[in-house]
Amino acid sequence: MGSPLRRVWMGFAALGLMASGGCAHAQAPAAKVPAGTQAAKDCPDFLPAQTRCFAGQDANGAYYWIVIPKAWNGALVVHTHGGPRLKAPKPDDALEDLERFSVTVKEGFAWAGSNYRRAGYGVRSAAEDSDTLRQIFWDQFGRPKRTILHGQSWGGNVAAKTAELYGQRADGKPVYDGVILTSGVLGGGTRSYDFRADLRAVYQYYCQNHPRPDEPAYPLWQGQPVGSTLTNKQLDERLEACTGVNLPKAQRTAVQQRNLDNILAVVRIPERTLDSHLGWATFTFADMVNKRLDGHNPFGNVGVVYAGSDDDAALNKGVARFAADPEGVRRLAFDADLSGKLTVPTLTMHAIDDPTAFVELEQVFHDTVAKAGAGDLLVQSFTDEHEHSKLATPEYAALLRAMSAWIEQGEKPSPASLAASCQQAVAIYGEACHFRIDYQVRPLAERSYPR
Incomplete structure (x- = not known):
């Protein structure tokens, strides 16, 4: 659950509360806003009408945004962004990913995204900042009926590490209910x-x-x-x-x-x-x-x-x-390598022609999870797109819907069912689906020289 220090809200002068009002059948309760906070901007125009937005800074200095739609479905998506970004974080950096993945809010989910406390590399610190934001949301709005991690690009490494480090309470009960990893850097640091x-x-x-x-x-x-x-x-x-x-x-x-x-x-x-x-x-x-x-x-x-x-x-x-220094390998592995010990349903989606995070990284993740004996909790999907930073909007909607059904009804999806769900979402989002249900990912050694 995190230490009390991690749950403290800091930077009150920077913390913003933005409300555009309105009632809904599943609207979130009013936030427990600390004294001294200041009103800030309204929600961005790309979000649905009457969405409520909150912005702040946690105890470690990480800026974040929280967004709750009017017709909130009671579930939260904690988003971990890609990068790592090398410029010093700014209060509104999260808006870029919020716009890119606004389908999350349009599908009825609350969204929370941290900028992380520092510029540059650091998977474990980014994971801690992400879980701190999850705790902030729980403290302010109560525990949602389900909490899902979504990691994009390098954020896929961060989300997977967040689930490993903070996915279970001391009593063994789950903190997160599901994990979605898209275009993920899933080979770990080494x-x-x-x-x-x-x-x-x-x-x-x-x-x-x-x-x-x-x-x-x-x-x-x-x-x-x-x-x-x-x-x-x-x-x-x-x-x-x-x-x-x-x-x-x-x-x-x-x-x-x-x-x-x-x-x-x-x-x-x-x-x-x-x-x-x-x-x-x-x-x-x-x-x-x-x-x-x-x-x-x-x-x-x-x-x-x-x-x-x-x-x-x-x-x-x-x-x-040049030869690797064992201490350098050890430190990078500690920070960023993954154990594969999944404890909750996990979905991945990756473009076959991803030019940035190569699709073959999914093979590393698959084998790591299988070796840990958690293969039943992993479903991987692939598209024939040529992009990295954002794939087709209906595809993300399909992932969110499939994860909800897997958590709530125990309906484990397949690449075929994801493709079918995506087609249903096309009517809303107006973009084509690109799932390749027959694709078999190749070994990383065919793309990156083995050591």
Whole structure:
């Protein structure tokens, strides 16, 4: 349930209460608002009419939003956002995900989302902040008839870790009733990012500009050294100079095209997200290693045999090699790896052509759960979309409806039943469904070189 300190509401000057009024058959009770709080903005226009919104800051400094629709169905969805975001959190950051997943509120669920207490990596601290927000909601509005976790992208790792750490009370009774993980980074910290370490090594072999020859050398697994002033714009300029990735193909030089072709083929990443992955392998790695792991290296490529270039022998002979530090691996595993010990129904959804969190991470999660003996509590679904940050709206509605039925009636869904439910939601949300009920996810080793 959390310590009393975690349940304290802090930052009263920043805590906002926004009410647009109205009655409903399942409307939430009035919040127990601490003295000294201030009124703030109305609910955003993208939410249903007469929705009520609350914003605040918890005891650890994490900003959050709580939203309750007029026709509340009595259930709460605690949302864990993706990222990790490297900019300092701001009070209204949660609105981006609230808009993206406003289908949750339109389906009648209350929604609560934390920005997390700090910028950058940290799965356990984000999980604690998410469960703190769950407790805040319970304290203010009473325990809902069911509480569901929804994690998106990196937030999938956070939500799964939240369920592991805070999913049961001391007496063994459940805190959360279900978990939904969409586009999730579900390989944990020690499996999900190896390909980005490979990207740093392979990119540097071909481009030699990150760092440049006239800049101080540093180990590539570090992302960048402490004190570096390199910006995203400057990194994009270096990538463009080497590969011409943002130029039409006809405008690239022969050297640029060769570099680009080799990098993409060897690291097995899509062209359209090369710049993003290189950015994460630079700035997120720097945050992770320098600020969270005390400089210990969790990544290694010793023994990896790279393939797919126009000269694999030369590449493997000349590419930078580095060995993982056992302490770095241990710390990252403690923070972000998953046990697979599910205790409540868990649904996942992933686009087969997700260019950011590769669909093969679902295979890692499946095997981890199976090894823990919890396979009966997991249903995985896949779509033939080419997106990461948001899939089709009716698909999320189908997940929410299926989870409710699984919790309340014991009706375990299947990919086929999710597809059928999605079609029913199309009439409301006007977007097509893309479930592939016959898809079998491939091993991660086919996408990311095994260590």
